[in-house]
Amino acid sequence: MGVHNMICVLLAIVVSITSLPLRTQIETVTELSDSLKVIHLEETINNKPDDNKSELHSDLQHEENHNISDEILVSRNLQRNNIRPGMTIFSNEITLTPDLNAGTFTGVAEIDVRLSSDTSEDEVVFSFDGLNVNSILQSVGGGTTYEQPAGFDTEDGLLTIFTGRNSVRFNFIINYSGSLDSWGNGLYRGNYGTDTYLAMNLHPTNARRVFPCFDDITVPANTFSLNVAGLNYQNMASNTAVQSVEDGVTKFTPMINSFPYLWGLVAHNMNAVSIQFQNVIFYIRQGVMNQDALSSSAINSFFSTLTEWTKKPYEEIFNGQEERLHILAVPDVDRDWYALSTISIWEPYVLMELGSPASQRKTGLMKLAQALARRWFGYVLMPESWNSQWVISGLGTTAAFEAFRIFQTDPSGADVTLLDADAIFLSDIIQESLYMDGYPTINPILTSEEDFEEDWVRSHVNGPLRFKAPAIIRMLQLTMSTTTDYIQQSAAQMLSTNLSQLIDDALNLARGGHIGYEVAMPIVLGMEHETEYVVWKAFVRNMEFLKRFLLALRMIRRTVVGLEQELTFTPELNVNEPAMTSLVRGLVMDHACRSNYDPCIAAAVDWFRDPNDNTIVNPNIPADLRPAVYCTSVMIGGEEERELLFNRLSLITNGYERLVILESLACSQDTGFILTYLQETLGDTYFVEERSRIFKAVVQSSRQNLATALQFISINTNNIRQA
Known part of the structure; x- marks a missing residue:
């Protein structure tokens, strides 16, 4: 089908x-x-x-x-507005002037507002948060004479203008200023080496932090225009094509009936990588070489598949759009990207060296497919409210997985380096969503609320919805499918799938208190001779929860022996083994070593140093074993092991291995080092996304490090807020 x-x-x-x-x-x-x-x-x-x-x-x-x-467009939008009923933005022209050195920007918003006759005397309201108003001028009834309004205030994320007039039409010129973000929200400045880039990511609720607007999913501006001044980058792209460049101001073509939260911008000096597919440009920073081949191939495949499936050519998604798709690999920020003609995606997802780990390909290729799918599922079809976002999110992720599956399918079955997309969807989406449902505090994907607060929207869009929505879509798909396309499995695969579901269900029920662990554990022991990813992913996911009850080590000892004998923690080098085998070995070894399983620790220690030079890290450690080997060596070692990893960190250019090293250093049980390491996350030593990943790795590494992290927070609360 x-x-x-x-x-x-x-x-x-x-x-x-x-x-x-x-x-x-x-x-x-x-x-x-x-x-x-x-x-x-x-x-x-x-x-x-x-x-x-x-x-x-x-x-x-x-x-x-x-x-x-x-008149029809105005009437529609007047009826939709939840922020200020009876008001619509007919046109909104924004001119931004960033100062990257100062970390600030100024803006001028020229806004044409229409009011219903029964609210024409009421105040005018815009979404407006974290910005400072410098001046406001207004004209009445479409006239050209401007005056100051009776007053204004900025409270609770809103700019309220008291016009002092009775009219159904006002034009405003609002001069304002704000700060550039560094974490990938709103208008932000990115850094790498000695260069910078500027980007704008407004989804889901960050338009209000860049310009006055209706930052809401229910109502668009009838016409939206973006201008950017004062930048000197080689490349610049937004939702629409560049209309003109005059006196240092780049003007983008206005877009009709456009939602502010779906706008984006990238301005940078990165290098373009040649991609075969027409109108797609992939950019990477200077100094990074020989890491784009797989992603370039994937972009071609995903783009072609999504275009064919939807019968909607990319350049026809939205009337007046920028016809070229600009994909930017950035080293510092990991944020989902929803703007139409631009995609900013984190380097560890898309820059892969020859022989890259299966774990990186599993995550990175899927992230790339999802980013591309949002061009269609989010523009061609979009929700009327955040309550129906689950449909768009579910369809987009499901379509992305299908594109991923096609890219990872060899009809001849000869290419063992490809990943099993169906197994990954079952374990990483469906079973993950069921695992989340085991917690009583989980948010539903539908709510009876009609007034969607910003915190709820962020939690909703970036939370369990990402897993639950595609899980529901896929299960509905299986229910209604009239073919067997999605259930063609071998008997062995069916047994593994069923066992993984039994394990997942049993441990979820035990965690929720519906059955005792004395009932669930015998089911788990049935996996003793299993080597399939779906089974071990279900096991590891639940054992992470049980670590706090000291049950994990006992279960590891009773379940991992068969896999260890079958796959071993010391595979032969230069052997082209199945990607799913590498994925399973890496998953299980990392969990077993962190659970203090002695044979795993011994294997990790043997792998860590170069057998020909014990003063450097072994460069031939299998890629999927590096997280386990690095973490274990730091965990049981000391300053010498940490120094070896820092030395390797200075030599590599691949973002994914860099991340593996940084997270592995968090496995240290040296409290003094951990405090120093966390302190460094408040400065510029690491990229902003790396800082949060380091903190998360410290918290998850041990109870001792969790206590150290809490101590760090209590001491550095103000500094953390300012970082």
């Missing part, structure tokens, strides 16, 4: 369950039965419609060509 047809089936199922408001990029669709028509664009786009389809095709083209009157 093709993904396009599968999505139609899924939406038909959801229609029978509930009515969730969705829309296309222009047309509001009031219920899923209507949105189902949008999915059937396969039969209308780029083809002459037959008589039965001409009405739909004509309606979409009518809207895309913007033949609908301004």
Whole structure:
């Protein structure tokens, strides 16, 4: 069953369950039965419609060509607005002038506002947070004479303007200023080496931190324009093409009916990598070489697959968009990216050396596929409210996994280096979502609330929804599929799948208090001779929880022996083994060593040093074993082992191995070193994302280090807030 047809089936199922408001990029669709028509664009786009389809095709083209009157657009948006009922932004032109050296920016917002007649005397309200107003001027009724308003205030994330006038139309010129972020939110400055870049990532609720707007999923600006001044970068891209560059100001083409939270910007001096697929440009920083081949191949495959499935060419997703897709590999920030024509993605996900670990490919290729899928699932089809975001997120991730599966499929079965996408989806998405459901505090993916607070939106979009939504979509897909495309497994695979589900269910039920561990553990012991990833992932996931009850080591001793004999912790070098075997060995060895399993620790110690020069780290450690080997050597070693890793850190250019080393150093049980290491995360020694990863690794490494991390927080609370 093709993904396009599968999505139609899924939406038909959801229609029978509930009515969730969705829309296309222009047309509001009031219920899923209507949105189902949008999915059937396969039969209308780029083809002459037959008589039965001409009405739909004509309606979409009518809207895309913007033949609908301004009055109709204003009326629609007046009805949708949750921030200030009775008000809509007819046009919003933003000019940003960043000062990267000072870490600040100034902005000028020229906003045309329309009010309903029954609210024409009321104040005007915009989303506006963390910014400072320098001045405000207003004109009334579309006139050209500007005056100061009666007053304004900025409280609770809002800019409220008291116009002192009675009119259904106001034009405002708002001069304001703000600070550049460094963590990948809003308008931010990135750093690498001696160079910088500027980026803007507004999803889901950061537009309010860059310019006054309606930072809400319910209502767009009828026209949105972005200008950027004062930058001197070789490359600059946003949602739309550059319209002009005059006097140091880059003006991007205005976009009709655009949602501020979906806008993005990248400005940089990175090098373009040649990619075969038309209109896709992949950028990496200078000094990084021979790490882009796999990702370039993946981008070509994913882009082609998503275009074919949706029958929606990328350059036709949104009328007036920048037709080229700019993908930027950045070393310092890991944030999901939703803007239309730009993608900023963390280096460890996409820059892979020859012989890269299966664990990196598993995570990185999927992150890349998801980033590309958001071009279609988020623009061609978008939610009417955050409550229906789960549909978009679920469809996008499911489509991404299908693209990933195709890229990792060899029809001949001869290429053992490919990953099993179905096994990964089962373990990393479906079973992960079930694991989360074992906690009573888990947030539902639907809520009865209608006023969506910012904290709730962030938690919702970036939380369990990422796993639960695609899990639901895939299970619905399996239920409705009329083919066996998704259940063609060997008998051995079926047994492993069933066993992994039994283990996962038993331990989830025990964790929730529904059955005792004396019931669950005998089921777990049935995996003694298993070597499949889905089984061991289920086991390790739950054993991490049981560590605090001192049960993990006993279970490791009783379950890992068979795998150790079958796969060993000391595989032969230069042997082309299956990627899933490497993935399982790395997963189990890391868990076993952290659980103080002696044979694992002995193997890690043997691997750590170069057999020909014990003053350096062994460069031939199998890639998927490095997390276990590095962490174990630091955990049972001392300053000498740490120094060897710091020396290796200074020699490598690959972001993923760099991350493995930094996280492994957190395994040290030297309290003095851990405190110093955490203190360094408050400065510029490490990239911003690395700082958070180091802290997380310290917290997870041992109870002793957890206590040290809590002590560090209590001592450095103010410094942490300012970092």
